[in-house]
Amino acid sequence: GAVVSQHPSRVICKSGTSVKIECRSLDFQATTMFWYRQFPKQSLMLMATSNEGSKATYEQGVEKDKFLINHASLTLSTLTVTSAHPEDSSFYICSAARTDQPQHFGDGTRLSIL
Amino acid sequence: DAKTTQPPSMDCAEGRAANLPCNHSTISGNEYVYWYRQIHSQGPQYIIHGLKNNETNEMASLIITEDRKSSTLILPHATLRDTAVYYCIPQNEKLTFGTGTRLTIIP
Numbered sequence: 001g002a003v004v005s006q007h008p009s010r011v012i013c014k015s016g017t018s019v020k021i022e023c024r025s026l027d028f029q030a031t032t033m034f035w036y037r038q039f040p041k042q043s044l045m046l047m048a049t050s051n052e053g054s055k056a057t058y059e060q061g062v063e064k065d066k067f068l069i070n071h072a073s074l075t076l077s078t079l080t081v082t083s084a085h086p087e088d089s090s091f092y093i094c095s096a097a098r099t100d101q102p103q104h105f106g107d108g109t110r111l112s113i114l
Numbered sequence: 115d116a117k118t119t120q121p122p123s124m125d126c127a128e129g130r131a132a133n134l135p136c137n138h139s140t141i142s143g144n145e146y147v148y149w150y151r152q153i154h155s156q157g158p159q160y161i162i163h164g165l166k167n168n169e170t171n172e173m174a175s176l177i178i179t180e181d182r183k184s185s186t187l188i189l190p191h192a193t194l195r196d197t198a199v200y201y202c203i204p205q206n207e208k209l210t211f212g213t214g215t216r217l218t219i220i221p
Contacts, residue, residue: 004157006157034208034209036211043201043211043212043213043214044152044158044211045211046208046209046210049208091155093157093158095157095158095209102148102160102163103160103209104160105150105157105158105159105160106157107156107157108155108156108157110155
């Protein structure tokens with residue numbers, strides 16, 4: 001099946017640090033990538049949708065200046081959490097999809113801000 | 115987006131068939147029904163999807179009622195590794211995850 005790689009798997013850093021998370025589709029070209037966030041004991045919440053070469057579309061309530069998304073190629077999207085604070089601690093998950101195909105998910109990045 | 119109703123939890127004996135129901139009575143005509151599962155601390159895993167007809171793959175079978183208002187995911191021979199939260203998601207473009215069904219496979 002399709003493989004989506006997410007890196008790093010875990011990050012622990014100090015408050016005020018910016019953190020970059022990479023999402024790669026390893027064996028297919030993804031026309032669209034998605035970024036989700038999951039708090040403990042809750043379901044996944046979509047943060048933004050990104051298409052290669054265009055600006056990401058953010059869901060309501062998600063700050064675009066805090067969560068910077070770059071989708072530079074058909075196989076790579078990055079999420080940068082700028083000036084992270086403890087309330088940004090969460091499980092961040094990306095997915096990749098091509099037209100008319102199911103989304104395939106990475107294994108997530110657990111972000112802990114001290 | 116169509117809303118879904120799934121039982122919050124289910125148990126199934128190892129080796130038996132696990133049947134997970136989902137109601138999606140407000141599904142629109144062009145929305146597929148997707149099933150994903152999430153094992154603890156991992157990203158969701160795609161299982162199967164369908165529009166009108168029943169579908170089967172190496173992981174599971176999907177039975178969709180004729181009126182498309184509900185569906186059932188069938189894991190034919192459940193193993194301990196099938197313990198996970200299972201999500202039924204009507205989708206057009208975006209996936210909206212509900213609370214899913216926590217399936218526990220009992221040895």
